[in-house]
Amino acid sequence: MSKIPTQTTIAGKLNYYAYRAGFTVHPQTDGTIALFDIRAKYYVFRGARQRAIMFVSDELRIKARQSFKSSPPPM
Secondary structure, three states: OOOOHHHHHHOOOOHHHHHHHHHEEEEOOOOOEEEEOOOOOOEEEEEEEEHHHHHHHHHHHHHHHHHHHHHHOOO
């Protein structure tokens, strides 16, 4: 991932960016959103849509940082 998207962009495409971060989005009947971790196979978040967007944004930032650290140095 070259550039971390803004929270406005994530809000417009929450399913797409959540999947890139490793989650599936499950809207609940009470208006909240639940995020299911694909790798761990359990729910990791349930709350308001705006907090879900912040959660996905933070996870994308962490993934970008990890991939940057694991990439080989330029020659």
